[in-house]
Amino acid sequence: MQFLTVTFVHALLVASALALPSSTGEHLAKRADSFQRPSQPVQLVKSPAGDSHGVAASNWAGVVLNSASGTYTFATGTFKVPTPSEPQNSWGTHAASAWVGIDGYDCASAVLQAGVALTVAAPSLTTYTAWYQWYPYTAVPVYDVPVHANDVVRLSVNATSPSAGVVTIENLTTGKSAQHDVAGPELCQKSAEWVVEQYAVWGVPAPLADFHTVAFTDATASGTNGTVAGPADDAAVVVNLVQNGKVVTKVMAGNDTVEIDYVNAN
Structure with missing residues (x-):
């Protein structure tokens, strides 16, 4: 019932935004988008038959540095904000979120993350909102750092202790x-990640936008021992997003780069 209420309000606000001058429309779109910020740890699923792309998930794609020793305290990455669009043969409001985090992969209690949410309701109505979150607490929008398509944004998360930290968002x-x-609740500090997520509204995934490409550069993570690692490290795990039994992303990792491409599987 909560999901239906939020979705109805969101649809009403977006419809109103389409009929109003751009400044008012953008304001309403931001209000609508603010309902859709919660992020979640990875939801692993079985890879489709014949797929050899690595680990599969139902809610996000990206690269994870996964360490059993539990030492990750810092992660950072820089990316150019894409212009989202509605996927082929689809309509309505779609969304995606690009983020950098700690413990999004293998920690049930907490995730520290910072990102940019993308929403598209029509070609003329897109929103871009910076945010941060200490999951399971509600994510916080950062409206004092406006973000637009093609802006270059650097995201950094720093766990100064297992239960406290600092997030930095730079346009x-x-x-x-x-x-x-x-x-927030204590981190496990087992993983660091660079991700594009199909995030959920009250536990139900919002339709995934065609985010085209999110390419993180200067992607590094470090831990209490001072060692700096990147997406091509031996501890790296590639995760692809699966919808309706089909892989809808292509993920590539370099020494300090992560490229996540949207693949239309319709």
């Missing part, structure tokens, strides 16, 4: 930045 194109202290 390198505009020079705007924000830093926030965060706290």
Whole structure:
């Protein structure tokens, strides 16, 4: 029932935004988008038959550094914000979120993350919202760092202790930045990740937008021992997003790069 209520309000706000001048429409779109910020740990699923792309998940794609020793305290990555679009043969509001985090892969209690949410309701109505979150707490939008298509954004998360940290969001194109202290349930510090997510509204996935390509550069993570690792490290795991039994992403990792491509499986 909560999901139906939120979805109805979101649809009403987007419909109203389409009929209003752009400044008012953008304001309403932001209000609507604010309902859709919660992120979740990875939801692993069985890979489709014949798929050899690595690990499969139902809610996100990306690269994970996974360590049994539990030492990750810092992760960062920079990417150019894409212009989302509605997938072929699909209509309505679609969304995706690109983020950098700690413990999104193998920790049930907490995730520390920072990202940019993308929403598209029509070619003329797209929203871009920076955010951070200490899961399972509600994510927080960062409106004092405006983000637009083609902006270059750097995301950094730093766990100063298992239950406290600092997130930094920098728009390198505009020079705007924000830093926030965060706290929450204890992290496991087992993984660091660079991700594009099909995030959920009250536990139900929002339709995935065609995000085209999210290419993280300067993607590194480090731990308490000071060792710096990248997406091509031996501990790296490639995760692809699966919908309706089909892989809808292609993920490639380099020494300090992660490229996540949307693949239309319709």
